[in-house]
Amino acid sequence: MSVAPTRTLSTDPGTEVPVIGFGTYPLRGSEGVAAIASALEVGYRFVDTAVNYRNEREVAEAVKASGIAREDVWLQTKVPGRDHTGARRCVETSLQVMDLDYLDSVVIHWPNPSRDEYLTAWEQLVEAREAGLVRHIGVSNFTAAHLDRVVEATGVTPFANQIELHPYFPQEQMRAVDAERGILTQSWSPIARGGDLFEKQAVVAAAEAHDLTPGQVVLAWHVALGAMPLPKSADAQRQRDNLAAASVQLGEDEVAAITALGRADGRLFDADPDHHEEL
Incomplete structure (x- = not known):
């Protein structure tokens, strides 16, 4: 077993976080527990779930089944839009x-700007952290304007911002926004669901x-960018392959060539945070 390497959080220099995590959507039921437990056995130490994934219980059961000490596994969940005004209660x-x-961390899943309740959600996550319910708080799918609003209102900077990020949508501007604020960028759909991406020359x-699979190359690209990919797989060998990518070092020219695959319509679906909303 090879445990994922770590990096230091800018918002908390005393804390290390794995450079790659395990995504759990839509793993549920006994098969979901088995898949998540397998990921932990393989060496993942960061598990990402969400209220809307409806598998928080499976994640917890997998940690217990793995025999790995609770303090050695970083567990992250997300507050859905419908709970923005009751974010602390959602954490409880x-x-x-x-x-x-x-x-270990709780993030706001989507800002849902038309409802204009994400600041309330953030304020309540700050309260939850101060109460010891959660150690780190963050956001997901936030733009620069969303980030600046919550920071200016509370003085608390999110430790992470989880966004759609893959070679077809490399998010240079948003990654720079996060980096300027010391925020870790986490990547959802990091391999863009595979498909023809794995056939691209770069x-x-x-x-x-590097004698790698195309999927490993894409995950190594994320790590090279300083982003934290959250791949999901129920297959133990694929889990091992994905985790191994965290230790691969691509050349600058290789990273640039993969980034150049980005395109204006690169989103997997119409998920612009200024307009897309999920409750």
């Missing part, structure tokens, strides 16, 4: 569902040069 409910004393060439 997640703790009850997962039978935990604390969560990916194939890097795979051949």
Whole structure:
């Protein structure tokens, strides 16, 4: 077993976070528990879930089944839009569902700007952190304007911002925004669901040069950018392959060539945070 390497959080220099995490959507039921437990056995130490994934209980059961000490696994969940005005209560409910004393991180899933309640959600997450319910608080799918509003109102900077990020949508501007504020960028859909991405010359060439799979190359690209990919797989060998990518070092030219695959319509679906909303 090879545990994922770590990096230091800019918002908390005393804390290390794995450079790659395990995504759990839509792993549920006994098969979901088995898949998540397998990921932990393989060496993942960061598990990402959400209230809307409806698998928080499975994540907690997998940690217990793995035999790995609770303090050695970073567990992250997300507050849905419908709970923005009751974010602290949402955290308390997640703790009850997962039978935990604390969560390592909780993030706001979407800003849902038309409802204009994300600042209230952030204020309540600050309260939850101060109460010891959660150790780190963050956001997901936030723009620069959303980030600046919550920071200016509370003086608290999110430790992370989880955004859609993959070679077809490399998010140079948003990654720079996060970096300027010391915020860790987490990547959802990091391999863009595979498909023809794995056939692109920039990916194939890097795979051949480093004796890697195309998927490993794309995940290594995320790590090279300083982003934290959250790949999901129920297959143990694929889990191992994905985790191994965290230790791969691509050349600057290879990273640039993969980034150049980005395109204006690169989103997987119409998920512009200024307009897309999920409750």
